[in-house]
Amino acid sequence: MIISHNLKMYVQKLRSSNLRPTKQRLKICQFLFDRKKTFHFTVEALNKKINKNVATKVSLATIYNTVEAFTNAGYLKEILTSKNKSYYDTNIKSHHHFYDEGSKELTDIHYSQIKLSRVPVPPKGKKIKNLEVVIRIQK
Amino acid sequence: MIISHNLKMYVQKLRSSNLRPTKQRLKICQFLFDRKKTFHFTVEALNKKINKNVATKVSLATIYNTVEAFTNAGYLKEILTSKNKSYYDTNIKSHHHFYDEGSKELTDIHYSQIKLSRVPVPPKGKKIKNLEVVIRIQK
DNA sequence: CTTTATGCAAATCTTTTGCACCTGA
DNA sequence: TCAGGTGCAAAAGATTTGCATAAAG
Numbered sequence: 001m002i003i004s005h006n007l008k009m010y011v012q013k014l015r016s017s018n019l020r021p022t023k024q025r026l027k028i029c030q031f032l033f034d035r036k037k038t039f040h041f042t043v044e045a046l047n048k049k050i051n052k053n054v055a056t057k058v059s060l061a062t063i064y065n066t067v068e069a070f071t072n073a074g075y076l077k078e079i080l081t082s083k084n085k086s087y088y089d090t091n092i093k094s095h096h097h098f099y100d101e102g103s104k105e106l107t108d109i110h111y112s113q114i115k116l117s118r119v120p121v122p123p124k125g126k127k128i129k130n131l132e133v134v135i136r137i138q139k
Numbered sequence: 140m141i142i143s144h145n146l147k148m149y150v151q152k153l154r155s156s157n158l159r160p161t162k163q164r165l166k167i168c169q170f171l172f173d174r175k176k177t178f179h180f181t182v183e184a185l186n187k188k189i190n191k192n193v194a195t196k197v198s199l200a201t202i203y204n205t206v207e208a209f210t211n212a213g214y215l216k217e218i219l220t221s222k223n224k225s226y227y228d229t230n231i232k233s234h235h236h237f238y239d240e241g242s243k244e245l246t247d248i249h250y251s252q253i254k255l256s257r258v259p260v261p262p263k264g265k266k267i268k269n270l271e272v273v274i275r276i277q278k
Numbered sequence: 279c280t281t282t283a284t285g286c287a288a289a290t291c292t293t294t295t296g297c298a299c300c301t302g303a
Numbered sequence: 304t305c306a307g308g309t310g311c312a313a314a315a316g317a318t319t320t321g322c323a324t325a326a327a328g
Contacts, residue, residue: 020302044291057310058309058310059310060310061295062309062310064292065309080238085291114258115255116254117256119253122274126237131274133255133272134270134273136268138268159281159326197285200286200320203319225318
Protein backbone atom coordinates (compact mmCIF):
# COMPACT_ATOMS: atom_id res chain seq x y z
CA MET A 1 0.00 0.00 0.00
CA ILE A 2 1.30 3.37 -1.04
CA ILE A 3 1.50 5.73 1.89
CA SER A 4 0.18 9.05 0.82
CA HIS A 5 1.32 12.23 2.46
CA ASN A 6 -2.32 13.16 2.20
CA LEU A 7 -3.36 10.45 4.59
CA LYS A 8 -3.76 12.81 7.51
CA MET A 9 -5.86 15.06 5.39
CA TYR A 10 -8.20 12.19 4.58
CA VAL A 11 -8.41 11.20 8.21
CA GLN A 12 -9.57 14.70 9.03
CA LYS A 13 -11.92 14.79 6.11
CA LEU A 14 -13.56 11.54 7.15
CA ARG A 15 -13.75 12.58 10.78
CA SER A 16 -15.41 15.84 9.87
CA SER A 17 -18.17 13.82 8.20
CA ASN A 18 -18.54 11.44 11.11
CA LEU A 19 -17.00 8.62 9.15
CA ARG A 20 -14.42 6.52 10.91
CA PRO A 21 -11.15 6.59 9.05
CA THR A 22 -10.84 2.87 8.45
CA LYS A 23 -8.13 1.31 6.35
CA GLN A 24 -10.57 0.57 3.57
CA ARG A 25 -12.00 4.05 3.45
CA LEU A 26 -8.55 5.61 3.43
CA LYS A 27 -7.46 3.32 0.66
CA ILE A 28 -10.47 4.34 -1.38
CA CYS A 29 -9.89 8.01 -0.59
CA GLN A 30 -6.36 7.75 -1.83
CA PHE A 31 -7.43 6.04 -4.97
CA LEU A 32 -10.15 8.54 -5.70
CA PHE A 33 -8.61 11.78 -4.60
CA ASP A 34 -4.82 11.45 -4.90
CA ARG A 35 -4.81 12.70 -8.44
CA LYS A 36 -4.59 15.86 -10.43
CA LYS A 37 -7.75 15.43 -12.43
CA THR A 38 -11.22 14.44 -11.43
CA PHE A 39 -12.77 11.43 -13.11
CA HIS A 40 -15.88 9.32 -13.54
CA PHE A 41 -16.31 5.73 -12.51
CA THR A 42 -18.73 2.94 -11.85
CA VAL A 43 -18.61 0.86 -8.70
CA GLU A 44 -17.66 -2.17 -10.72
CA ALA A 45 -14.67 -0.38 -12.24
CA LEU A 46 -13.62 1.03 -8.88
CA ASN A 47 -13.73 -2.43 -7.38
CA LYS A 48 -11.46 -3.81 -10.07
CA LYS A 49 -8.97 -0.99 -9.77
CA ILE A 50 -8.85 -1.01 -5.99
CA ASN A 51 -8.34 -4.76 -5.82
CA LYS A 52 -5.89 -5.14 -8.64
CA ASN A 53 -2.67 -6.80 -7.49
CA VAL A 54 -3.23 -6.37 -3.79
CA ALA A 55 -2.84 -8.87 -1.00
CA THR A 56 -5.88 -7.86 1.03
CA LYS A 57 -8.91 -7.03 -1.01
CA VAL A 58 -11.63 -4.62 -0.04
CA SER A 59 -14.93 -6.42 -0.36
CA LEU A 60 -17.43 -5.33 -2.96
CA ALA A 61 -20.06 -4.62 -0.32
CA THR A 62 -17.67 -2.27 1.44
CA ILE A 63 -16.97 -0.49 -1.81
CA TYR A 64 -20.68 0.00 -2.35
CA ASN A 65 -21.10 1.21 1.22
CA THR A 66 -18.17 3.56 0.95
CA VAL A 67 -19.25 5.07 -2.34
CA GLU A 68 -22.67 5.69 -0.88
CA ALA A 69 -21.22 7.19 2.28
CA PHE A 70 -18.89 9.42 0.26
CA THR A 71 -21.76 10.52 -1.93
CA ASN A 72 -23.85 11.42 1.10
CA ALA A 73 -20.90 13.23 2.59
CA GLY A 74 -20.55 15.22 -0.62
CA TYR A 75 -17.20 13.81 -1.73
CA LEU A 76 -18.73 12.29 -4.82
CA LYS A 77 -21.58 13.11 -7.09
CA GLU A 78 -23.84 10.62 -8.75
CA ILE A 79 -24.24 11.17 -12.45
CA LEU A 80 -27.49 10.69 -14.25
CA THR A 81 -27.44 8.41 -17.22
CA SER A 82 -29.83 6.14 -18.90
CA LYS A 83 -29.55 2.42 -18.33
CA ASN A 84 -28.97 0.54 -15.20
CA LYS A 85 -25.57 1.51 -14.04
CA SER A 86 -24.63 4.14 -11.55
CA TYR A 87 -21.85 6.48 -12.48
CA TYR A 88 -20.03 8.63 -9.98
CA ASP A 89 -17.87 11.65 -10.38
CA THR A 90 -15.05 12.89 -8.20
CA ASN A 91 -15.77 16.33 -9.55
CA ILE A 92 -18.40 17.66 -7.19
CA LYS A 93 -18.46 21.13 -8.64
CA SER A 94 -21.46 22.07 -10.69
CA HIS A 95 -20.87 20.85 -14.20
CA HIS A 96 -22.47 18.94 -17.02
CA HIS A 97 -21.81 15.99 -19.28
CA PHE A 98 -21.72 14.68 -22.76
CA TYR A 99 -22.95 11.12 -22.84
CA ASP A 100 -21.85 9.12 -25.84
CA GLU A 101 -24.44 6.48 -26.45
CA GLY A 102 -22.13 4.44 -28.63
CA SER A 103 -19.17 4.14 -26.29
CA LYS A 104 -21.19 4.85 -23.11
CA GLU A 105 -18.53 7.31 -22.13
CA LEU A 106 -19.03 10.48 -20.18
CA THR A 107 -17.10 13.66 -20.80
CA ASP A 108 -17.18 16.71 -18.60
CA ILE A 109 -18.59 19.95 -19.79
CA HIS A 110 -17.30 22.83 -17.80
CA TYR A 111 -19.93 24.73 -15.94
CA SER A 112 -19.25 27.93 -17.84
CA GLN A 113 -19.84 26.20 -21.17
CA ILE A 114 -23.55 26.08 -20.54
CA LYS A 115 -25.62 29.05 -19.59
CA LEU A 116 -29.18 28.83 -18.48
CA SER A 117 -31.05 32.04 -18.85
CA ARG A 118 -34.29 30.70 -17.51
CA VAL A 119 -34.90 28.14 -14.78
CA PRO A 120 -38.31 27.06 -13.51
CA VAL A 121 -39.56 27.50 -9.98
CA PRO A 122 -39.56 24.21 -8.06
CA PRO A 123 -42.87 22.75 -6.81
CA LYS A 124 -44.16 24.10 -3.50
CA GLY A 125 -42.28 22.93 -0.47
CA LYS A 126 -39.33 21.72 -2.49
CA LYS A 127 -36.08 23.33 -3.29
CA ILE A 128 -33.57 22.77 -6.00
CA LYS A 129 -30.73 20.56 -4.95
CA ASN A 130 -28.91 20.66 -8.22
CA LEU A 131 -29.30 20.96 -11.91
CA GLU A 132 -27.63 18.76 -14.43
CA VAL A 133 -27.51 18.92 -18.15
CA VAL A 134 -26.75 15.79 -20.10
CA ILE A 135 -26.15 16.18 -23.78
CA ARG A 136 -26.43 12.91 -25.61
CA ILE A 137 -24.17 12.66 -28.58
CA GLN A 138 -23.82 10.19 -31.41
CA LYS A 139 -21.93 9.83 -34.68
CA MET B 140 -59.64 -6.18 -25.15
CA ILE B 141 -60.87 -2.73 -25.94
CA ILE B 142 -60.95 -2.13 -29.66
CA SER B 143 -59.53 1.25 -30.34
CA HIS B 144 -60.57 3.25 -33.34
CA ASN B 145 -56.93 4.15 -33.51
CA LEU B 146 -55.93 0.60 -34.23
CA LYS B 147 -55.42 1.20 -37.93
CA MET B 148 -53.29 4.17 -37.14
CA TYR B 149 -51.05 2.08 -34.95
CA VAL B 150 -50.81 -0.60 -37.60
CA GLN B 151 -49.55 2.01 -40.02
CA LYS B 152 -47.25 3.52 -37.48
CA LEU B 153 -45.68 0.16 -36.72
CA ARG B 154 -45.40 -0.75 -40.39
CA SER B 155 -43.67 2.51 -41.17
CA SER B 156 -41.01 1.56 -38.62
CA ASN B 157 -40.65 -1.97 -39.99
CA LEU B 158 -42.27 -3.43 -36.93
CA ARG B 159 -44.87 -6.10 -37.50
CA PRO B 160 -48.17 -5.07 -36.00
CA THR B 161 -48.62 -7.99 -33.63
CA LYS B 162 -51.39 -8.22 -31.10
CA GLN B 163 -49.01 -7.57 -28.26
CA ARG B 164 -47.49 -4.50 -29.85
CA LEU B 165 -50.89 -3.09 -30.68
CA LYS B 166 -52.10 -3.70 -27.16
CA ILE B 167 -49.08 -1.85 -25.82
CA CYS B 168 -49.56 0.96 -28.35
CA GLN B 169 -53.11 1.40 -27.21
CA PHE B 170 -52.13 1.43 -23.61
CA LEU B 171 -49.35 3.93 -24.12
CA PHE B 172 -50.80 6.24 -26.72
CA ASP B 173 -54.59 6.15 -26.42
CA ARG B 174 -54.65 8.97 -23.94
CA LYS B 175 -54.82 12.70 -23.72
CA LYS B 176 -51.72 13.23 -21.68
CA THR B 177 -48.25 11.85 -21.98
CA PHE B 178 -46.79 10.03 -19.01
CA HIS B 179 -43.74 8.36 -17.51
CA PHE B 180 -43.37 4.71 -16.66
CA THR B 181 -41.00 1.94 -15.80
CA VAL B 182 -41.13 -1.41 -17.54
CA GLU B 183 -42.19 -3.04 -14.33
CA ALA B 184 -45.15 -0.70 -13.95
CA LEU B 185 -46.13 -1.10 -17.58
CA ASN B 186 -46.07 -4.85 -17.20
CA LYS B 187 -48.41 -4.70 -14.23
CA LYS B 188 -50.85 -2.37 -15.93
CA ILE B 189 -50.90 -4.25 -19.22
CA ASN B 190 -51.50 -7.58 -17.54
CA LYS B 191 -54.00 -6.50 -14.95
CA ASN B 192 -57.22 -8.48 -15.22
CA VAL B 193 -56.63 -9.91 -18.63
CA ALA B 194 -57.01 -13.45 -19.83
CA THR B 195 -53.93 -13.60 -22.02
CA LYS B 196 -50.91 -11.91 -20.60
CA VAL B 197 -48.13 -10.32 -22.54
CA SER B 198 -44.88 -11.76 -21.29
CA LEU B 199 -42.39 -9.57 -19.51
CA ALA B 200 -39.71 -10.31 -22.09
CA THR B 201 -42.01 -9.10 -24.83
CA ILE B 202 -42.70 -5.94 -22.91
CA TYR B 203 -38.99 -5.29 -22.60
CA ASN B 204 -38.50 -6.00 -26.29
CA THR B 205 -41.36 -3.79 -27.28
CA VAL B 206 -40.29 -0.87 -25.13
CA GLU B 207 -36.83 -1.09 -26.63
CA ALA B 208 -38.22 -1.32 -30.15
CA PHE B 209 -40.52 1.64 -29.55
CA THR B 210 -37.66 3.64 -28.11
CA ASN B 211 -35.50 2.90 -31.14
CA ALA B 212 -38.39 3.79 -33.39
CA GLY B 213 -38.75 7.10 -31.58
CA TYR B 214 -42.15 6.46 -30.00
CA LEU B 215 -40.69 6.64 -26.53
CA LYS B 216 -37.87 8.46 -24.86
CA GLU B 217 -35.69 7.10 -22.15
CA ILE B 218 -35.36 9.39 -19.17
CA LEU B 219 -32.17 9.94 -17.25
CA THR B 220 -32.29 9.25 -13.56
CA SER B 221 -29.99 8.04 -10.92
CA LYS B 222 -30.20 4.49 -9.67
CA ASN B 223 -30.86 1.33 -11.53
CA LYS B 224 -34.21 1.68 -13.06
CA SER B 225 -35.07 2.80 -16.54
CA TYR B 226 -37.83 5.32 -16.92
CA TYR B 227 -39.55 5.96 -20.20
CA ASP B 228 -41.64 8.84 -21.36
CA THR B 229 -44.39 8.88 -23.95
CA ASN B 230 -43.63 12.53 -24.44
CA ILE B 231 -40.95 12.50 -27.08
CA LYS B 232 -40.83 16.24 -27.51
CA SER B 233 -37.87 18.07 -26.11
CA HIS B 234 -38.54 18.73 -22.46
CA HIS B 235 -36.97 18.44 -19.06
CA HIS B 236 -37.66 16.99 -15.64
CA PHE B 237 -37.78 17.58 -11.96
CA TYR B 238 -36.59 14.50 -10.13
CA ASP B 239 -37.72 14.27 -6.54
CA GLU B 240 -35.16 12.24 -4.68
CA GLY B 241 -37.50 11.57 -1.82
CA SER B 242 -40.44 10.17 -3.72
CA LYS B 243 -38.41 9.21 -6.81
CA GLU B 244 -41.04 10.89 -8.90
CA LEU B 245 -40.52 12.67 -12.15
CA THR B 246 -42.40 15.76 -13.22
CA ASP B 247 -42.28 17.29 -16.63
CA ILE B 248 -40.84 20.70 -17.20
CA HIS B 249 -42.05 22.21 -20.40
CA TYR B 250 -39.18 22.98 -22.69
CA SER B 251 -40.04 26.68 -22.79
CA GLN B 252 -39.53 26.84 -19.04
CA ILE B 253 -35.82 26.41 -19.46
CA LYS B 254 -33.72 28.53 -21.74
CA LEU B 255 -30.18 27.75 -22.58
CA SER B 256 -28.27 30.73 -23.82
CA ARG B 257 -25.07 28.86 -24.35
CA VAL B 258 -24.50 25.30 -25.48
CA PRO B 259 -21.10 23.71 -26.06
CA VAL B 260 -19.87 22.35 -29.36
CA PRO B 261 -19.91 18.54 -29.40
CA PRO B 262 -16.62 16.63 -29.79
CA LYS B 263 -15.35 16.15 -33.34
CA GLY B 264 -17.24 13.65 -35.41
CA LYS B 265 -20.19 13.62 -33.04
CA LYS B 266 -23.43 15.44 -33.13
CA ILE B 267 -25.92 16.31 -30.48
CA LYS B 268 -28.79 13.89 -30.31
CA ASN B 269 -30.59 15.60 -27.51
CA LEU B 270 -30.18 17.69 -24.46
CA GLU B 271 -31.84 17.05 -21.18
CA VAL B 272 -31.94 18.98 -18.01
CA VAL B 273 -32.72 17.20 -14.80
CA ILE B 274 -33.33 19.34 -11.77
CA ARG B 275 -33.09 17.40 -8.56
CA ILE B 276 -35.36 18.66 -5.87
CA GLN B 277 -35.73 17.92 -2.21
CA LYS B 278 -37.60 19.24 0.79
C1' DC C 279 -43.02 -21.39 -46.59
C1' DT C 280 -39.97 -17.97 -44.42
C1' DT C 281 -39.18 -14.63 -41.33
C1' DT C 282 -39.94 -12.45 -37.22
C1' DA C 283 -42.03 -12.24 -32.67
C1' DT C 284 -43.53 -14.38 -28.46
C1' DG C 285 -43.34 -16.88 -24.08
C1' DC C 286 -41.07 -19.06 -20.67
C1' DA C 287 -37.39 -20.12 -17.82
C1' DA C 288 -32.80 -19.76 -16.94
C1' DA C 289 -28.92 -16.82 -16.81
C1' DT C 290 -26.67 -12.52 -15.93
C1' DC C 291 -25.66 -8.28 -13.82
C1' DT C 292 -25.96 -4.78 -10.35
C1' DT C 293 -27.02 -3.69 -5.87
C1' DT C 294 -28.69 -4.75 -1.14
C1' DT C 295 -29.01 -7.35 3.04
C1' DG C 296 -28.16 -10.35 7.15
C1' DC C 297 -25.10 -11.68 10.24
C1' DA C 298 -20.79 -13.09 12.48
C1' DC C 299 -16.48 -11.14 13.21
C1' DC C 300 -13.30 -7.28 13.63
C1' DT C 301 -11.55 -2.63 14.79
C1' DG C 302 -11.16 2.21 15.97
C1' DA C 303 -12.11 5.37 19.76
C1' DT D 304 -15.95 -2.07 25.96
C1' DC D 305 -18.90 -1.11 22.27
C1' DA D 306 -20.77 1.28 18.40
C1' DG D 307 -19.77 1.24 13.92
C1' DG D 308 -17.51 -1.16 9.87
C1' DT D 309 -16.18 -5.04 7.16
C1' DG D 310 -16.49 -9.42 4.64
C1' DC D 311 -18.86 -12.98 2.85
C1' DA D 312 -22.48 -15.24 0.88
C1' DA D 313 -27.10 -15.19 -0.05
C1' DA D 314 -31.01 -12.53 -1.72
C1' DA D 315 -33.24 -9.30 -4.42
C1' DG D 316 -34.37 -6.67 -8.40
C1' DA D 317 -33.85 -5.48 -13.27
C1' DT D 318 -32.76 -6.89 -17.65
C1' DT D 319 -31.14 -10.23 -21.20
C1' DT D 320 -30.80 -14.53 -23.50
C1' DG D 321 -31.70 -19.17 -25.58
C1' DC D 322 -34.75 -21.83 -27.59
C1' DA D 323 -39.04 -24.03 -28.88
C1' DT D 324 -43.54 -22.54 -30.47
C1' DA D 325 -46.65 -19.42 -32.80
C1' DA D 326 -48.06 -15.84 -35.84
C1' DA D 327 -47.37 -12.59 -39.73
C1' DG D 328 -46.42 -11.78 -44.53
